[in-house]
Amino acid sequence: MIIHTAEPGDIPAILLLYNHAIRETTAAWVSREETLDDRQAWFEGRRKQDLPVLIASAADGTLLGFASYGPFRPREGYRLTAEHTVYVDPKAQRRGVGKALLLRLLDMARAQGLHVLVGAVDGQNKASIGLHEALGFEVTGRLPQVGTKFGRWLDLVFMTKVLTEEDAPEG
Numbered sequence: 001m002i003i004h005t006a007e008p009g010d011i012p013a014i015l016l017l018y019n020h021a022i023r024e025t026t027a028a029w030v031s032r033e034e035t036l037d038d039r040q041a042w043f044e045g046r047r048k049q050d051l052p053v054l055i056a057s058a059a060d061g062t063l064l065g066f067a068s069y070g071p072f073r074p075r076e077g078y079r080l081t082a083e084h085t086v087y088v089d090p091k092a093q094r095r096g097v098g099k100a101l102l103l104r105l106l107d108m109a110r111a112q113g114l115h116v117l118v119g120a121v122d123g124q125n126k127a128s129i130g131l132h133e134a135l136g137f138e139v140t141g142r143l144p145q146v147g148t149k150f151g152r153w154l155d156l157v158f159m160t161k162v163l164t165e166e167d168a169p170e171g
């Protein structure tokens with residue numbers, strides 16, 4: 001498995017994986033599948049803001065998963081916190097791909113001077129909660145029934161990890 005920065009040519013495979021998660025899971029709380037234009041716009045937005053989009057590929061180039069982070073909330077005071085996401089192809093799950101992607105994302109977040117990463121996870125998503133706990137994230141908030149998909153209420157669980165011991169910036 002190789003972890004590297006995504007290129008525009010990777011977007012169709014990322015789209016397929018993301019749309020599968022929209023159709024089949026409560027990882028993404030939307031029901032409309034994205035178009036290639038939607039994902040390209042997302043990718044360009046990340047690039048313009050110097051935000052990472054990482055992919056994990058098999059030796060033959062097949063996409064195994066992707067991960068990225070972006071702003072947590074738009075206001076200035078949240079600028080040292082980012083919200084991340086990670087998706088692994090169902091055929092490649094439980095083989096360490098998510099862990100490898102998230103570990104690399106943590107390195108990049110530290111290198112960019114971020115202080116906290118936040119995962120916003122469906123409260124019943126045992127795989128994601130397990131992955132985050134394995135990497136030292138803690139459940140720091142639970143918002144019961146704030147979401148809905150597939151005819152049921154969804155709890156939003158925030159999982160956070162403080163990345164540095166630095167003092168808060170002046171001002």
Ligand SMILES: CC(C)(COP(=O)(O)OP(=O)(O)OC[C@H]1O[C@@H](n2cnc3c(N)ncnc32)[C@H](O)[C@@H]1OP(=O)(O)O)[C@@H](O)C(=O)NCCC(=O)NCCS
Pocket residue numbers: 021025027085086087088089092093094095096097098099100119120121122125126127128129130131132134
């Ligand atoms: C969540 C997800 C990214 C995990 O990726 P993965 O590659 O399967 O996870 P890994 O193989 O790297 O697992 C690392 C650790 O996470 C935990 N973990 C992973 N899957 C788990 C599961 N189904 N149940 C419990 N713990 C799990 C384990 O501690 C695991 O270590 P171990 O295999 O040595 O026990 C993957 O299941 C996925 O893409 N799910 C659909 C999309 C999604 O939910 N994304 C997260 C949105 S917040």
